[in-house]
Amino acid sequence: MSDLENFRTEVRAWLQENCPEEMRDGDITAENQCWGGRQWEFQSEAQKVWFERALAKGYTVPTWPKEYGGAGLSADEAKILDEERQAIDARKPLSNFGISMLGPALLAYGTHEQKAQHLTAIARGEIRWCQGYSEPGAGSDLASLKTKCEDKGDHWLINGQKIWTSNADISDWIFCLVRTDFDAPKHKGITFILMDMASEGISVKPIVLISGHSPFCETFFDNVKVPKSYGENNASVVGEVNRGWDVAKNLLVHERGMLGTMSPLRGTSGPESLGKYAAEKIGLDASGRLDDPALRQSIAQAELDNWAYNLTVERLTDEANAGNGLGAKSSMLKYAASELTKRGTELRMDIEGTTAATIGEDGIEYGSLANNWLYNRAYSILGGTTEVQFNIISKRVLGLPSQ
């Protein structure tokens, strides 16, 4: 037996023995995931047990080096772990922006001390991170950001505002893009900085969306003092001052990779097969077909597209593991996933008809289908709009000329 087959056997046995039944519910959503952080409370004993067992094994961040709390798995091993986890419908023991976005950027650009402090805390679920990228005047045109960061000798002084800061109200730390040089060309004066959300001068205001709810916030910086260093060689700035765009770009690839690997027709509530769901709600005709031919065709097409999409995630991952990096193709996955996600909830709304188009006494209920349907409109906007992804694909994948 090859090493990988041995590993699969071990992982399968380990999951069987250590993942509590309750954590294998097949319906994995943003609401029932374990996010971690200072304010985190486990939703159940099973969630806590699962998290602690995974942590002890390094499986909260399986590919990270052991010295920073990971299990040091190779890409092939991590894929096996993921496959075996999904085979029993187990939730991830921990998921958050620290793992999916900041971690990879720190692994690429951080000093040993930065990694030791921050990666370890992320792996242990101690710190929940949010991302300070967008600004009111700089959404899709991210590099035109204006939040000002001044060098005050022993500290940085930050003034400005971020918007669309997901979960800023419940996060502990923020990784942020700030402008350190207003005279340089716009990509050259940006710095990537880490700060504690408890710092004096930071305030947060949630944003209400058309869905009635959202994780988004506005985040304000009013003379916030950020120390130059959290300890020797542990700077608050990641990478070089004024060179934060490099870090940001690296991180955006991970963000798009993460957004692009969502399972689009799932995770919106309800079963994976829209067709079966529709059959239950609408019924079948005498020939066994859904009693609404146009809807049936739309559902079948969406399911096939979803299948092709999932296979593409698998293929591009396999190609990346074989040495051909994903690179700008992550923009393709991001685009495709956001469109499919929207299609999924639109179809659910059509299947439910007027039933789903009602409103409760307290407004649109959080987690309801209508709430997801409205919220999902944001998927093709957040993390870079579809149009921005198209620009990236045109230039970086297809090599089309700039105007």
Next chain:
Amino acid sequence: MPLILSEEQEMLQDAANGFLAEKAPVSAFRKVRDNKPADGFCRELWSEMAEMGWAGIIVEEEHGGSGFGYVGAGVLAEQMGRNLTASPFFSTSVLGATAIQQYGTEKQKEENLAAISSGEKLYALAVDEGPRHNPSRIAFSAKPSGNGFTLSGAKTFVADGHVADKLIIAARTSGEQGDPQGITLFLVDANAPEITREYTPMVDSRNAANISIDGLEVTGDDILGELDGGYGALEGILSAGRAVLSAEMSGSAQQVFGVTTDYLKEREQFGQKIGSFQGLQHRAAHLATEIEMMKSAVLKSLKDLDADFDNAGMTCSLAKAKTGQVAQLATKEAIQMHGGIGVTDEYDVGLYFKRVHVAQQMFGDAGFHSDRWAKNSGF
């Protein structure tokens, strides 16, 4: 199993690419189209392909083939789709070889597989009986008579039916039109006097024929697979055909997209490269994404056929549905983005547009396969 090609398969791809670019590029296809040889393809070229082991690409080595399986066949078909290579590869090496290798008796394998692998004999599969693909509506009759059956009926759109040495006919031995039970496959000599073949070249200049049979006597030995239970075998053969045809269409779509992006990079209008216009960039980016989805579906269907032939039906439907849509989009966009030159006969993109249309009609279009998927999924 990772969703990528093995080193061996990549080598096959490189070899195919090199050979076809030299011996069977689009210009060679144009010659066939314009000179109209009676066969509709070049026999010498087919012999050379056979010598390289392509005619027997899926045939196991013990029967004279090269044993590359369906991923191997797909790798070749993709390159043929890029070059619009005209050959009986699909009808003989994919459909004929699959039918006999998967469902034939030992005797049938001995008699036919080596002849396929050597390129000596050509095969054709006769399924459809009307303008739209619909294998469950088979009415072609096979009535018991004496020790065997009498075949009578008509078939349409039989790829390479005009030159085939042997025909595989899906006929009804019992039951009513629409029943999956009661279908039987017969392997018959195409030159029997009871068989009339009308060559019906398609809009893409590929070969097909209408075939009618009037009172052909056959015996139990001519049955391929099981009596009355041929529908399953037919589905298997069609699955293989759908996957490999998808690979061919994927090759055409990728090629035409490459030609189009090259054009966008060099053509100037309004004093600028047209590829710098966002209106075109965004459509190209959308299409590039769809092409990635198509490639994954095609490779998965080929891998599934190699890993578990009997259960690959739905991934083959996925591949055919996805490829049908994406390849059509790619060829339509190619014409539109090229502007006037795109609709000239002299320029190649129109050839791909026509080819993809015919391939999309063959063995079910995207609508057929999404219907099949829905039915199989219980809705």
